[in-house]
Amino acid sequence: MAVKDSTEWLEELKSQKPIMYVDGEKLEKPYEDPRILPYAKGHAGIRTELSSPLYREMGSIVTSPLINEEVNLFANIHEGPEQWINRTRIQRVINRRRLCVFRCLQEDTSNAYWAFTYELDQAHNTEYHKRFTEWVKHMQKTDNLCAGAIMDARGDRTKPPHEQPDAFVRVVEREKRGIVIRGSKTSVSMACAVNELFITPSPISGRYTPTAEDKDFAVACAVPVDSEGIVMIGKLPTKRERKTDLRMDYPFGRAGVGDPVFLTVFDNVFVPWERVFLCGEWDMLERGASLGIGTHFSAKGGCKAGLLDLMIGAAALAAEYNGLENTPHARQKLSILMSWAEEAYAAAIGAEVEGGKHSSGVWLPDIVKSSANKWLCSEHGGDDLDILLDLGGGLVTNAPEEMQWNSSEVRAYLDKYLVGKKDYSAIDRVRVMKLVEDMAASDMAGLFHQASVNTGGDLMAARSLVYSFFDLEDRKLTAKVVAGLAEKDNIGFTWHR
Ligand SMILES: Cc1cc2nc3c(=O)[nH]c(=O)nc-3n(C[C@H](O)[C@H](O)[C@H](O)COP(=O)(O)OP(=O)(O)OC[C@H]3O[C@@H](n4cnc5c(N)ncnc54)[C@H](O)[C@@H]3O)c2cc1C
Secondary structure, eight states: OOOOOOOHHHHTTTOOEEEEEEEEEEOGGGSSTTTHHHHHHHHHHHHHHHHHHHHHHOOOOEEEETTEEEEEESSSOOOOOHHHHHHHHHHHHHHHHHHHOOOOHHHHHHHHHHHHHHHHHHHHHHHHHHHHHHHHHHHHHHHHEEEEEOBBOOSSSSOOOGGGGGGOOOEEEEOOSEEEEEEEEEEEETGGOSSSSEEEOOTTTOOOOGGGGGGGGGGEEEEEEOOOTEEEEOOOOOOOOOOOOOOOSSSSTTTTTTOEEEEEEEEEEEEGGGEEEEOGEEEEEEEEHHHHHHHHHHTTHHHHHHHHHHHHHHHHHHHHHHHHHTTTHHHHHHHHHHHHHHHHHHHHHHHTTOEOOOOTTEEEEHHHHHHHHHHHHHHHTHHHHHHHHHHHHHHHHHHHOOHHHSSHHHHHHHHHOOSSSSSSOOHHHHHHHOOOOOOSSSHHHHHHHHHHHTTTHHHHHHHHHHHHHHHHHHHHHHHHHHTTTTTTTOOOOOOOO
């Protein structure tokens, strides 16, 4: 069975020796460092959950035809919509509790590159698909994790790579055994708790048109995180220490929850040919980037629905502890949040169901619907936080911190004056408000709002993919038939006048 136990995986992680900087300090033993260890443990915790009976029943473990063994769903190459739907369901359940599953980027880019390397071989008579298949098998057999290193620094956003080489990862040498790459990817989530980096070009659609001069920037490959020349510079979520046994402040975003993001530098990193999946085919750059990002956008719905689920729970509790649960406006606000959660979830599943079987054998979600889903998931970001803050009231940010509740003199006042509905104690009401604060008015809330706007690609990329892949000519033709400008549309429809 190729599903690795968490303890074994954590132990193996320690044998890696990446160059990692946190707080301006080079970490000698990153996986034992208290600033990194919680994230590795968090990742391991998700691994344990995904192997549990509850998640197995939801389809978290599947048999991969590539190695004829059980593998984690997120490491699988999906052959039908069911596997995509299962991942969206699982994402929703996990993200509601842990904010992120931290595996969908690996899943989405691997599935997209399964198709893309196949297309590359058809167009260029290359052997990328065979190599990519071997890498997928290796990832499945080892049950290793990879982070997605996609977004280049990109410098001046209006200029193509060849005009600003340092702003994009590029090939600087081609050798007999492999290639040497240089550049950086600015925001690699969870790079501190994975085994490999999957490096692919940034989205291009709507930004620039690649030319032959950009050929060195057409590069995709996979490398172990401790390959020589890789330097990871971390931006960790704010550390939140427990101040008292009450554990009231920031109940959600404790150490280990949140997104540690790494500026990842590739300073002449050697990559053997077996791990190179695109090298120089500049004419296919845009296609690869669109498939990659378009597939990843389908992950947004399950993710957003999960986060909204927790917001709904917190908002409902806030209303209840304030005595508002039966008021029309509280019910209306909750139903708005509920509708947004279900819309996001349904849109993701719609994209997955209405995708199609690629000639390489993989099932890919529909790019137009996935990209529209990304937009939908960002559209209400901010408004959802408004609802939470509104139902909670000023106490959300103004309730005294837990240290104050530890003082018996202060506590007497707090117990008396911070009561809401009489069925609940003041301290329990404040616990609810502290959860609302963490989700809607803390540094963590800001990070997750930012994540809903920017993770997986910017909003313009989503709109641009909708425009590029939508069958506009088909819709124009039907409009022409109805207007009396054409005889028949694509399904033979004729307007009888
Ligand atoms: C929490 C978090 C986690 C992340 N995790 C990962 C990860 O794991 N892996 C990874 O690779 N990336 C990751 N990212 C990066 C993320 O994908 C990018 O931030 C996102 O794609 C936006 O790119 P950018 O930051 O370069 O902003 P930009 O692309 O610079 O966007 C800023 C603005 O400029 C506009 N713009 C850009 N170019 C043009 C143009 N030519 N013409 C007109 N307008 C333009 C955009 O539409 C946008 O309005 C993460 C980001 C966040 C916030």
